[in-house]
Amino acid sequence: MIPFNKPAIVGTEIAYMQQAMQSGKLSGDNRFTQRCQEWIEARFKCEKTLLTPSCTASLEMAALLLNIKPDDEVIMPSFTFVSTANAFVLRGAKIVFVDIRADTMNIDETKIEAAITQKTRAIVPVHYAGVSCEMDFILDLAKKYHLYVVEDAAQGVMSTYKGKALGTLGDIGCFSFHETKNYTAGGEGGAILINDKGLIENAEIIREKGTDRSRFFRGQVDKYTWRSLGSSYVMSDLQAAYLWGQLEAADQINARRWVLWKNYYSALERFALSCQIGLPYVSTDSIQNAHMFYIKLPDKEDREHFTHHMKKNDIFITSHYVPLHISPAGKKFGRFVGEDTNTLQESDRLVRLPLFYNLSDEIQKKVIESAVSFFA
Template identity: 55%
Template sequence: MIPFNRPPRTGNEDQYVLDAMRSNKISGDGQYGQKCQAWFESHLDCPKTLLTPSCTQALEMAALLIDIQLGDEVIMPSYTFVSTANAFVLRGAKIVFVDIHPDTMNMDASLIEAAITPRTKAIVPVHYAGVGCDMKAINSIAQRHNLFVIEDAAQGMMARYEDRYLGTLGHIAAFSFHETKNVTSGGEGGLLILNDPRFIPRAEIIREKGTNRNLFFRGMVDKYTWVDAGSSYLPSELQAAYLWGQLAQAEAITRDRLITWDIYYKGLAELAAQGCVTLPNIPPECQHNAHMFYLKCKSLEERAALLAHFKKQDILAVFHYVPLHSAPAGERFSRFHGVDRYTTQESERLIRLPLWYGMERNISGMVIEQIKRFYLDRR
């Protein structure tokens, strides 16, 4: 069977994980945690990063840092993972969804301003498939209305918008290191990116169960104590060691995935020209990271037939998010502003193809061949 994903493995992870296991510190913020955070701060050119056990928890920290209160509103796309919304719902926010742009599956920035009310506190752009949202427009809107911008860059590591990395364009951002992402910290993991220095002191406190433990370890207080609300947002040193084993190969991982992405794009270009499928669009201001390759069928029925064809050929391809506003919890915790012109329609057409680091070229060729055969048989 051709799987949908294989977790990235560079061969460097074993030595660092074993070293961490043999050390006297396997809880968080050991030598590998510090190395990883320093790598990101240097690579992204940002003031501070903090490893977290997951991207979900990084987003939860962001909601705490901007002091989301009961009744606040947060604007985001409905076409996203549930964590994007849950992080703010947990703090009492009402989620306000706006429609997506069909070319990128990202939030349509032109619809944001009309969704703003006196209760709006933040905008949360989601960089789908590692393709940047229209951050110039989003940041301009946020500045005019004094709103926070929290980037959900779960899929965005190593991708750029104009000349800047995704994750460095808002006040706060979050990366994911889940096993399906380009880089993993052992199956789960995340990163909180703090681009606004005013959030750094409180972020360290929230991450350490609401204590000033970091100040204690720096010798700035003689004992640490409970000073604020917080939780345990610290990953183990084993997660950090695994991640450290991949960071040195981050550029190589991206290049390898881009090769597979290009093979898919060129191999399916003829079908797209014939109007059988729609392929991803990369705006000129964006440099993507090949996090995923998707195509769009003409309809939900055609997508179901193609997925069934893949299954018969032992190829695991998948559809993606069910729009959050159509879910039971979405009906309770959110509202959709304006017309759902594209969110549901486009989500029902989309299929993600197998793609992973080190994917053999004959495998992508087999997937392309089966797609061509499916559409040939339908003529």
């Protein structure tokens, strides 16, 4: 069966991992960690980048860094991965869900202001499929109400909004290097991008179990000690070595994914023009990273028929998030403000096609032919 995803392999990963093993230093913040962090900072013009074990860990760090407390409120879309909400619920916060836009599947920026209360501390825009949220609008709201902005850019590495890298626009950005993303640290991995200089020192402390160990290694203190709350949010250097191979080839990976994305769009556009399906929308302010190619069927039943058709042709395709506000935990830890006009309806229509760096032209052609045969 043609899989939905395979982790990218560029060919240099094993050699770099062997170098890390031979160095005798496999824990975090060694040579490959530093290379990756410096690459991200230079490429995306970020004040400070810290590699983490996952985007989940990065989001948890963000909640600690912003000192989120019980009864604080955090605004986000319901159409997102559970980690976006969990990170703040772990600190006792109440999650306030608002509707998404039908075109981008991102948070509807026009619905945010009505959800802001005296308890609101942060807005968490999620850049779905690597397509940016309307960040100028969101940042203006945050400034007006003195709120933090934490970008969940798990899917947004190498995407931009008005020329600026996703993850660098808010106070904090969170990346994922999971095996399902464009670039991976050997299966799991993440990064937290600190865009407010005033948060950098505390970020290092939180990441190092609540200690000033980073300052100790830089020779700024003669011994390190427990300073505040924290946890072990450091990626191993062995994983960073794998990631370094991918970051070196980031443009190559991006270019190949773009070819595959465009192939799908060109082949299926006629069915969108005849209103049989919906295709991804990318605003003129956004340059996306071809993280995902999805289509929208008229309804959930049609999606199930299409999924069954593709499975019969040995092609695995998949839907995406179940909106958090209808989940048991979402009902317990959050509330939905305003009307759910798009979140449930659009999530029920969406299905994702195979798209990964090592997907061959021949295999993609089979996927396209199978999809076209369903709609033709």
